[in-house]
Every structure is written in structure tokens, then in C-alpha cells.
Amino acid sequence: MIASVETNGLRFDMFTGEERFLAPNAVLVSARQDAFLIDCGFVKSDVEKLLKFVGQSGKRLRAIFITHAHPDHYGGVNAFAEAFPEATLLARQGVIDGMLEWPAKRLHWQDMFGDQLPVDLVYPRPLLGKAAYLADREMLFLDLPICETVHATAFYVPSARALIAGDLIFNRYHLYMGDTNNPTAWISAIEQARGIGPIDLVFPGHGKLGGVDICAETIRWLKDYRNVARPGVHFTAIAREMMRRYPDHGLALLLWLTRGPGFGTAGAREIGVPAELLGG
Numbered sequence: 001m002i003a004s005v006e007t008n009g010l011r012f013d014m015f016t017g018e019e020r021f022l023a024p025n026a027v028l029v030s031a032r033q034d035a036f037l038i039d040c041g042f043v044k045s046d047v048e049k050l051l052k053f054v055g056q057s058g059k060r061l062r063a064i065f066i067t068h069a070h071p072d073h074y075g076g077v078n079a080f081a082e083a084f085p086e087a088t089l090l091a092r093q094g095v096i097d098g099m100l101e102w103p104a105k106r107l108h109w110q111d112m113f114g115d116q117l118p119v120d121l122v123y124p125r126p127l128l129g130k131a132a133y134l135a136d137r138e139m140l141f142l143d144l145p146i147c148e149t150v151h152a153t154a155f156y157v158p159s160a161r162a163l164i165a166g167d168l169i170f171n172r173y174h175l176y177m178g179d180t181n182n183p184t185a186w187i188s189a190i191e192q193a194r195g196i197g198p199i200d201l202v203f204p205g206h207g208k209l210g211g212v213d214i215c216a217e218t219i220r221w222l223k224d225y226r227n228v229a230r231p232g233v234h235f236t237a238i239a240r241e242m243m244r245r246y247p248d249h250g251l252a253l254l255l256w257l258t259r260g261p262g263f264g265t266a267g268a269r270e271i272g273v274p275a276e277l278l279g280g
Helices: 044-056 077-083 093-099 102-116 183-194 213-228 235-245
Strands: 002-007 010-016 025-030 034-038 060-065 088-091 131-134 137-143 153-157 162-170 201-206
Touching: 010 044, 010 201, 025 044, 025 201, 034 131, 044 077, 044 102, 077 088, 088 093, 162 183, 162 213, 183 213, 201 213, 213 235
Parallel strands: 034 060, 060 088, 162 201
Antiparallel strands: 002 010, 010 025, 025 034, 131 137, 137 153, 153 162
């Protein structure tokens, strides 16, 4: 699915992967001739669609930026490096360090996604500086406090009043807490991003394009989670309660991904993950 908007000489096209593959978003930001891509898909079938879309845009892809080190946002790096060798693949060093965990992440997801996953990765170059320019339009880099991951970058385009948030923001999807489990820090990260300047458009990491109000909705979910996930509460109870409070939110499976030594979906049926979240 593609959601598109044009404003102040820039075009934003947000590509969304299939729900069964975690529905990650990638955003193509285009000027008259050139474009940036922020995140690049997950599984091969989605990445192929995104590659085709970017190729048919007619723009010269100058750079691919990775927001954070979760595979559903960087799984297409190999395919894009091969298809667009002139485009520079970039991420902050902390994000690159997180991507080095790909062999473990692949093991984590292979039972669900199999040969849809890449075997090895092409790693980005370090992203330096504070901004990049597309034509004469500035895109600022926002180094975030701990949110879904320890290291993450969002991108703000002042001329379009647009925040490309990555997984800082989810829109009507359950958040993934398995890496940091730190809702307070995540709320602070959102508040920091909201303060960067005027925002009319928010491109979330998962969910539909929205306005700045979806930042408040993400904060509301995090505050509820903080109240539910108190020390000593078993994660299965947390998952059930958050599903009860937000029955219309997608990606409920993310609530059931275990934390600590049992990390992963192994034993999912045994711990009571609802069958419909596992494909029946």
C-alpha cells in the first residue's frame, strides 16, 4: 500500500508492507529529480514491491537512511544496494552496531518467515552530521533517547512540517516493548521529537500517515502500558490486558514476544499466545 502527499515542492510516498510481515513503513522523499529513502522493507516479497515502486518513480535515489536496528526496517538493504549502487546506505553508528545482531535476529524470525529473509547483510556507512539536503530542502537528523531501541534516528523536514518517525510512533498498532521495556524513556523521546518544530505530517513506523495527534495517541498507549506492566506482572498478563484495552490495534503478536532468556516466539502456543495471532 502506498500513501502519498505533496507539499512545498516535496513528495512523500509511504510504502507499507503486508500485515502478516509486520506491516513496516518505508518513506520515499522526492524532489524534482532526486530522492531519499528512509527504511527499506523487511521480507523479500515486500522489498521487491518497494524496489519496483522506487525504480518507477523516475527519481535518482541518492541515499537510503535506516532509522533503527530492527529487521523489519532494514531487511531490504542487500536488494537496494544491488539495485541502486549509486545510492549511499547510511545509519548512525549505534544503529549499525545493532544491525550486527542480524544473525541472531534471523534465527529469531526464521520459523515464521523462512526464505523470505536475507542470509547476510550489506551494512550501512556511518551517518554523520546534523542534516542532509534534497535540492535546497533541509532534512534534520533527530538522535532519539531510548525508545523502541537504544539507538534510533527520526527525520524532520522543516519546509514540509513533516516528521518521519520510524518506530518512535505507531498508529493504531501495538508497540514492541521487548528490547527496552522503558515506556518512560520512550515518552520522553516522543516529547523531544514533537518539540523540534511545527509538525503537520507524521509518518509512523507502523500504521497510517497522520498528523501530530498520533504522537499523543502513542504516548497514551505507553502510559497505559506503564500502568499495566508493573514489576512482578507476568508478560502474558500484560499482553492480555493491553489487548483488552486496545482491541482494535493491530500487531498484537508484538505483545507476546517474550523478554529475557526466553526471547522469541518459541513455545508461543505453550504460553497461551492466541492462535489467531499465529496464523491459526
